[in-house]
Amino acid sequence: MASNPVGAAPSYGPLARALHWAMAGLVLLQCGFGVVMAYEGPEGNIWQTLAGALRLYDAHKTLGLALLALVAIRLANRLWRGAPPEEPTLAPWQRETAALVHAWIYLLLFLVPVLGWIGVSLYPALTVFGAVTLPALAGPDRASSGPVLVAHAIAAFALLALVGMHVGAALHHHFIRRDGVLGRMLPGLKRR
Numbered sequence: 001m002a003s004n005p006v007g008a009a010p011s012y013g014p015l016a017r018a019l020h021w022a023m024a025g026l027v028l029l030q031c032g033f034g035v036v037m038a039y040e041g042p043e044g045n046i047w048q049t050l051a052g053a054l055r056l057y058d059a060h061k062t063l064g065l066a067l068l069a070l071v072a073i074r075l076a077n078r079l080w081r082g083a084p085p086e087e088p089t090l091a092p093w094q095r096e097t098a099a100l101v102h103a104w105i106y107l108l109l110f111l112v113p114v115l116g117w118i119g120v121s122l123y124p125a126l127t128v129f130g131a132v133t134l135p136a137l138a139g140p141d142r143a144s145s146g147p148v149l150v151a152h153a154i155a156a157f158a159l160l161a162l163v164g165m166h167v168g169a170a171l172h173h174h175f176i177r178r179d180g181v182l183g184r185m186l187p188g189l190k191r192r
Contacts (some may be wrong), residue, residue, distance in 0.1 A: 010084030011154045011187035019074040020185055023109070024163075026067045031160055032151065033060045058129045061120060064113040064133070071109040098169070101162055108159040115152035119145050 012020070057124065085094055114137070120126055121136040122145035128134060135153055138144075173181035183189040 008012075011184045012084060013077075013081055016074070016081065016083075017187075019077065019085065019183055021072050023067060023074065025165060026070070027109075027159065028062055030060060030063055030122035031156060033063070035158060038153065040063065055129060057125070061116070061128050061134070061180055064116050068113040068117075075106065076140065084184055087173075087179055087181045087184070089177065090181070098106065105159065105162050105166065108155055112152060112155045112159055115122055115148060115155055119152050122148055157190055 014017075030042065037060065038183075039057055090098070115135070118137045120134070121138040122141045124140045126134040126136060170182045170185075173179050174183075
């Protein structure tokens with residue numbers, strides 16, 4: 001598991017913490033990119049010029065693949081290293097709810113990028129930064145790409161909702177319950 005000072009609550013190891021926070025940052029960045037790319041202003045998509053200039057679509061695809069790779073590494077690490085023991089103050093329903101939310105977060109961390117990859121395969125829009133062509137996960141079928149990309153967006157919003165619940169619960173445990181739940185991912189925190 002993780003090395004902790006004597007008397008400290010068990011925490012996740014350094015690799016698990018680094019992957020958690022890197023993925024949290026990537027998810028927020030990706031959602032921001034997705035909203036900007038899809039925003040329709042009164043004159044149509046006002047971000048098209050900006051998106052072209054900044055290669056926002058290419059960055060979104062690249063970071064989506066990075067997120068997919070990180071979640072695979074994170075799951076492998078979790079299976080190999082395990083997790084620290086549960087916070088002893090949690091009621092059984094809290095443990096079960098946390099496990100369910102975590103399972104759905106992991107599922108959506110896989111599903112969202114895979115749906116995006118299938119969507120760009122169907123479109124097809126597989127070239128990234130004009131230099132790399134991603135392997136297609138489906139044959140070209142532009143009519144089918146729309147529903148798949150809508151499913152990608154819905155799954156992304158579901159992921160954001162679950163992440164919001166996750167963050168809210170962590171803050172509740174730290175500021176209201178004053179237990180060691182948040183300290184498992186931020187081991188420098190002391191119980192309040």
